[in-house]
Amino acid sequence: MGTVVDAPAVVAEEATENTLGGKKVTVVFVLGGPGSGKGTQCANIVEHFGFTHLSAGDLLRAEIKSGSENGTMIENMIKEGKIVPSEVTIKLLQDAMIKNENDKFLIDGFPRNEENRAAFENVTKISPAFVLFFECSEEEMERRLLGRNQGRVDDNIETIKKRFKTFVESSLPVIEYYSSKGKVKKIDAAKPIPEVFEDVKTIFSPYAPKLLFGAPSSGDHIHIIYAYPSRSSLFSKLVGMWGRCEPVSKHSIRHASSEHTGHWSCRRAPARPPRARRLNTRSAHAHRRPEKMTAVHTLRPQELFLPVEASSWAVRSRIG
Ligand SMILES: Nc1ncnc2c1ncn2[C@@H]1O[C@H](COP(=O)(O)OP(=O)(O)O)[C@@H](O)[C@H]1O
Numbered sequence: 225m226g227t228v229v230d231a232p233a234v235v236a237e238e239a240t241e242n243t244l245g246g247k248k249v250t251v252v253f254v255l256g257g258p259g260s261g262k263g264t265q266c267a268n269i270v271e272h273f274g275f276t277h278l279s280a281g282d283l284l285r286a287e288i289k290s291g292s293e294n295g296t297m298i299e300n301m302i303k304e305g306k307i308v309p310s311e312v313t314i315k316l317l318q319d320a321m322i323k324n325e326n327d328k329f330l331i332d333g334f335p336r337n338e339e340n341r342a343a344f345e346n347v348t349k350i351s352p353a354f355v356l357f358f359e360c361s362e363e364e365m366e367r368r369l370l371g372r373n374q375g376r377v378d379d380n381i382e383t384i385k386k387r388f389k390t391f392v393e394s395s396l397p398v399i400e401y402y403s404s405k406g407k408v409k410k411i412d413a414a415k416p417i418p419e420v421f422e423d424v425k426t427i428f429s430p431y432a433p434k435l436l437f438g439a440p441s442s443g444d445h446i447h448i449i450y451a452y453p454s455r456s457s458l459f460s461k462l463v464g465m466w467g468r469c470e471p472v473s474k475h476s477i478r479h480a481s482s483e484h485t486g487h488w489s490c491r492r493a494p495a496r497p498p499r500a501r502r503l504n505t506r507s508a509h510a511h512r513r514p515e516k517m518t519a520v521h522t523l524r525p526q527e528l529f530l531p532v533e534a535s536s537w538a539v540r541s542r543i544g
């Protein structure tokens with residue numbers, strides 16, 4: 225008698241390339257019923273963790289406005305609370321990710337059914353780092369949607385009921401799928417907005433910017449050393465804190481694993497000229513460029529590795 229040899233387990237192939245247009249990307253799917261607070265919390269995540277927010281619904285509404293040939297079809301689907309064909313939504317999401325120089329994306333309100341999910345993974349070869357799932361009762365979601373006041377064609381009681389049905393029948397199975405893979409992070413979304421964000425923050429803490437050193441130097445200069453998952457998002461953060469800020473030099477940018485480490489010297493740019501005077505991009509840019517670079521703060525080794533969160537650092541250094 226021959227020995228019984230276990231057949232190798234057939235493991236479902238998972239999309240793991242996670243590259244798009246030559247860059248490695250991190251994708252988080254943000255799911256939950258209509259009105260559960262996905263968009264609201266995504267705005268907070270963008271602000272604190274440097275992700276780019278891509279709302280599938282917003283992309284579809286922009287497509288309607290653009291007068292695209294799919295516009296009427298999309299509008300009718302939205303009015304009926306139905307799910308737009310995958311190829312349309314995936315194309316919009318894929319284009320938006322390629323166009324954007326960030327490498328971390330929150331995909332909000334997608335995938336909405338199993339077909340959306342499988343098609344996205346097949347076409348893009350991207351699988352999400354995890355799925356953030358906002359759990360909320362229909363009663364509370366209905367109250368929120370009826371009070372949203374954004375003039376949306378689908379925020380009326382008749383369409384809301386249809387959207388709830390679609391969510392239960394088609395979208396919950398997607399959450400179950402990712403749950404079986406241990407990828408779902410569930411949030412109690414019925415709590416007030418700041419409390420929900422506290423829970424979200426805990427989940428996103430691995431993506432928090434680690435500003436290793438930040439010191440205001442003479443004048444309106446600042447010198448920073450940072451370890452941040454993405455340079456572009458750190459720069460957006462500085463722009464956010466300073467109003468306008470231009471990098472005037474950059475040194476020793478080192479790419480270490482998934483992080484970029486290095487230091488930049490930035491200074492506040494002068495105010496923009498009034499709109500009418502900005503005749504072309506070139507002259508506007510010339511106007512904004514600081515006249516000359518002054519000496520930047522010199523870092524001593526003991527000044528390094530002072531762990532400060534970018535947000536608290538803004539308060540500490542009284543810049544912003
Ligand atoms: N935790 C919350 N408590 C109360 N109202 C909320 C909460 N989160 C969001 N809202 C409000 O509910 C409405 C729907 O939120 P939104 O973020 O647009 O939901 P979604 O993107 O899931 O459809 C908005 O008017 C928003 O201000």
Ligand SMILES: O=c1ccn([C@@H]2O[C@H](COP(=O)(O)OP(=O)(O)O)[C@@H](O)[C@H]2O)c(=O)[nH]1
Pocket residue numbers: 257258259260262279280281282284301302303304305306307308309313332333334335336378387
């Ligand atoms: O991937 C998507 C995302 C949205 N929609 C359509 O757009 C509507 C609004 O979606 P959105 O996420 O903007 O709003 P929410 O349902 O969270 O309020 C949905 O009901 C669908 O009709 C879709 O078909 N596919």
